Amino acid sequence: xxxxxxxxxxxxxxxxxxxxxxxxxxxxxxxxxxxxxxxxxxxxxxxxxxxxxxxxxxxxxxxxxxxx
Amino acid sequence: xxxxxxxxxxxxxxxxxxxxxxxxxxxxxxxxxxxxxxxxxxxxxxxxxxxxxxxxxxxxxxxxxxxxxxxxxxxxxxxxxxxxxxxxxxxxxxxxxxxxxxxxxxxxxxxxxxxxxxxxxxxxxxxxxxxxxxxxxxxxxxxxxxxxxxxxxxxxxxxxxxxxxxxxxx
Numbered sequence: 760x761x762x763x764x765x766x767x768x769x770x771x772x773x774x775x776x777x778x779x780x781x782x783x784x785x786x787x788x789x790x791x792x793x794x795x796x797x798x799x800x801x802x803x804x805x806x807x808x809x810x811x812x813x814x815x816x817x818x819x820x821x822x823x824x825x826x827x
Numbered sequence: 828x829x830x831x832x833x834x835x836x837x838x839x840x841x842x843x844x845x846x847x848x849x850x851x852x853x854x855x856x857x858x859x860x861x862x863x864x865x866x867x868x869x870x871x872x873x874x875x876x877x878x879x880x881x882x883x884x885x886x887x888x889x890x891x892x893x894x895x896x897x898x899x900x901x902x903x904x905x906x907x908x909x910x911x912x913x914x915x916x917x918x919x920x921x922x923x924x925x926x927x928x929x930x931x932x933x934x935x936x937x938x939x940x941x942x943x944x945x946x947x948x949x950x951x952x953x954x955x956x957x958x959x960x961x962x963x964x965x966x967x968x969x970x971x972x973x974x975x976x977x978x979x980x981x982x983x984x985x986x987x988x989x990x991x992x993x994x995x996x997x
Contacts, residue, residue, distance in 0.1 A: 807940050814988075
């Protein structure tokens, strides 16, 4: 099973790293929201943090090369 | 013309012969009599002078909303001295529109987000139960999160986060 974008674990990665590990509870709940697209989710993160989205470091994660 | 019988011209049969004062037009005599009776009344249990005060209020008319202050002077509204204390108390309360809140972000009052942190919240709204919540969630879902970290293509940031959560749990 391949890591995929716009899934619960992808959301958890973005929210957990953007909000901070100490806010894991909030990040977990926000990751369960059925976001329409990663763009919507990232815009939401930018709105509430005032910073750019963290997480999803592309060292071995590139959604363009995922097989669907 | 004989007496008795129905007489259409009699005053009681004239529909326009109505006194604005009611009845025979007593011109305030009715009210004066009631006031005099109220002054005479003295129900048992009233202290000396209270009945007079109440009667005075009755005679003063509709400007008096209640007779409670006359019967019980202690129930009167606060005067100048108490009013000053109330002003001091009210001054300590911050009005809702004292500062424009529409310019604050929705995350105002939450640590780690834009806007002010939890120091902006009243002490009663700032319980420190986040750590317990985090620990409980991590403990429950750690096996699934670990499996996700082993997926091919899982980002390093996710793995780092899982490691940090595991360290916190240990």
